[in-house]
Amino acid sequence: MLVSDIEPNKVTIVSVLPACARLAALQQGKEIHQFIVRKGFDMHIAIWNGLIDMYGRCGLIKKVGRVFDLIPERDIVSWNTMIAGYGMHGFGMDAVNLFLCLRSSELKPNQFTFTNLLAACSHSGLIDEGWKYFEMMKSEYAMGPAIEQYAWMVDLLARAGQFDESLEFIKEMPFEPNAAVWGSLLGACRIHCNPELAEYAAGYLFELEPTYSGNYILLANIYSAAGRWGDAARIRILMKDRGVTKPPGCTWIEVKRSVHSFIVGDTSHSLVDEISAKMNSLYSEIKEIGYVPDTKYVLQNLEEDEKEDSLCGHSEKLAIAFGLISTPNGTPLRIIKNLRVCGDCHEATKFIYKLTDREIIMRDCYRFHHFVGVCSCGDYW
Template sequence: MWAFHTPQPTQPPSLFNPPRTPPKLPSSSLTLNPSISNSTPNHNQLIQSLCKQGDLKQAFKLLSREPNPSQRTYEVLILSCADQNSLSLAQSLHSHISENGFDQDPFLVTKLISMYAALDSLDDARKVFDKTRKRTIFVWNALFRALTLAGFGEEVLGLYRKMNRIGLPSDRFTYTYVLKACVASECMVSLLNKGKEIHAHILRHGLEGYVHIMTTLVDMYARFGCVAHASFVFEKMPVRNVVSWSAMMACYAKNGKPFEALELFREMMIETQDSAPNSVTMVSVLQACAALSALEQGKLVHAYILRRGLDSVLPVISALITMYARCGELELGQRIFDRMEKRDVVSWNSLISSYGLHGYGKKAMQIFQEMIHQGVSPSSITFVSVLGACSHAGLVEEGKKLFDSMRKEHGIHPSVEHYACMVDLLGRANRLEEAAKIIDEMRIEPGAKVWGSLLGSCRIHCNVELAERASHRLFQLEPHSAGNYVLLADIYAEAEMWDDVKRVRKLLETRSLQKVAGRSWIEVRRKMYSFVSVDEPNPQIELIQSLLIKLAAEMKEKGYSPQTKVVLYDLDESEKERILLGHSEKLAVAFGLINTKKGETIRITKNLRLCEDCHSFTKFISKFSNKEILVRDVNRFHHFQNGVCSCGDYW
């Protein structure tokens, strides 16, 4: 936290020390308005005109001849300094404003703070605030906004407490900024509690009618993954605009509820006929279609985007590329990318991650090199995408070189996400000791993503010792995540350590943790169907189950052997096989076989990693049904055709 500073006297800069004989301005540089051309010219309008023309230096020269600059003149000059990204002129102007006694003008103070924020000089913005004696709510809000945009959320909340202590009431903009401050840096539980406290203040002061405040609340809860809270706020909003609808859709799309996002989009189209969806809306809808592999619905959304003329908006195009790739149509995504007139780093990232998702690591690296060749600087996310692509393709040495080049060649310091990618890359290749060494030598604290990558790799290669080490840290970092306990139990089951399996399952029970149910989605004739790994109401469920029993029997005769080791219970083999036939992806595959036409591709999305038995089962189905089956699990795409999977059994 920073302290309030005592104002210090400043010397006027030489730029504003007029010479004894005022210089003559070139006749070509100004067009004087006759109405203000007199013996004692008022230069305010001329200065403002020069600023609008972009001639900031000439405006500053003229300012030295104006004895009484107006507030409006100073405002225009402040805006021009920010527009032209000139910190030196901004500081000189600030000194001139102080000399003329305008440094306590609350309006200009807010403009100065915003100017320094735009110039990435937050220290100067803080000094302006510190030296201001008549601090109105607008002055506080200006600093709140500047610090929030720069990611200093906790500092904003500290100032907010000070403001409350001196009794200055908040306005509707204050609440917007402090809510954004709760998610400006890391999304910690303490900041979520602060957000809830601010929510209570909003309700207590009767401000729930302001749509921008409630929309910010929705977004704040969404960032913390509190979908139920966000939905409650949204449902209670007396007025909604396109921004609030988009915020709720984004909340669903980014928090594992794509079905709800698409349903909300349909509801929006019915209720807001006078307010068309904007580009932000369409990005969220495309993300939902991508999450579900809803290709036909995605195509309808694409057609709507073309009708609305949103196909020139870069985030929308990038989302389209990702949507087609995640629906299994990589070529369509590539075609959209090829037609782009302008590409930013996000567009390149979308294409790189798309090829990585499909297991084409070398192609992803080729695109990465092409991006560099075209002068586009990679971002931190670029390296997450390309390292992930190397991991799925087993390109260990290439991935290590990329990781080393981040800092040396591109000035990007590895984050937790990059280390997690490296641990995953090495772990999948069964270089677990090397992966563990990377964790030990990290210069930053390994987070849950890093240890989770190690535990996942231990699951693939059944390394009990490292799994216990990783799970011990994960139980501390994520005490309420059932998935970590389930992974450890899987590893113990693979090693036939049944007492340890029971011990871990007991921990799940005593801590009241629920395992995430396996869920699979399939799109048939533009309608989405969902299956979970338990009995559920479905008009075709008996037909599906009988088909699976029949298929399993036929495939056993042709070499299929159920991999019952994935069942964590110490049961007899027949009971384990019955449980395996209830896995959600098998139910979805059978549903697809029943309801798709000859030659039609079956597209399935799974919320968890594809288990070994379902992988083997689907390979057999693709061979004997002459069907192409696409399954996207939480890690990557699997293209099943003629009894072969595109992953080469490496996933």
């Protein structure tokens, strides 16, 4: 548009900011923000909200707060987006405190407010707060909780290992449980390695979403982690028989205005030799300071040394290695993955931070992880 001498307007800006948010393309997002300021746009509330969402999804939660504070007149979308941002980054109590500020304003929370608030409670394991605000919907705001709020409550309870309470809660729901409800239960079974309950939840999911690969892969992963290789193989055969295909795990990193993508075992990048050398060096050094490879995240029944080699080729690690050789010391690394981050990669990244003193901000399909020694998720994802 700019090259063609066509002047962007407010609609252009509101349309392009979400593209930066989805890709976590921070540099481009910053340039668009500068363009907005330089052109002196009359800042419509939708532009403010777009900036909040963009910076939040690019991992700059402090910047989000500064933008939020600058909004001259917030609407409910502003508050909801800010609460969602705190939740995604694992700052559950900040989300709760912001909700308390909203309650003292002239605006009234809506269904999206409570969905985002309960999600924030779930991401941070705030069980008491989750129950409090779930009940508040009905008692103070006369809102009947929707299926989305029920799903987040199941997620909250199950991730805390309260499986009996979760099942009882599901039975008492006024709705037929949907895929989000059963998916929450299945995801929690991964955390607590509960293959029996995972089978139960997956049975419903295979009926509700017969072509969605994520449910099959998650159940197979739970079987593999429990050493039930035969059952894991059976699920993969079931996928093949039903024509279900798994999208490859892919990780992106933005360096010098370009987005570089990696898949597991990737050898297509022009710097493949340098990346491989850096990864091998990192692997040896982090093992010396306490990292122990968690080979249960290798989904094939291989020899132990082959499993370790397989872990080295995970897309998250390749993106981090590339970032380390392609950016100046001290520069934070921001990466994004299309699937849930691997547990071994999550643990290895903590040690890579200790070794390199580089802040690493990782966004997966579920939430953000800020690695500064420990992870902001508290190993709760």
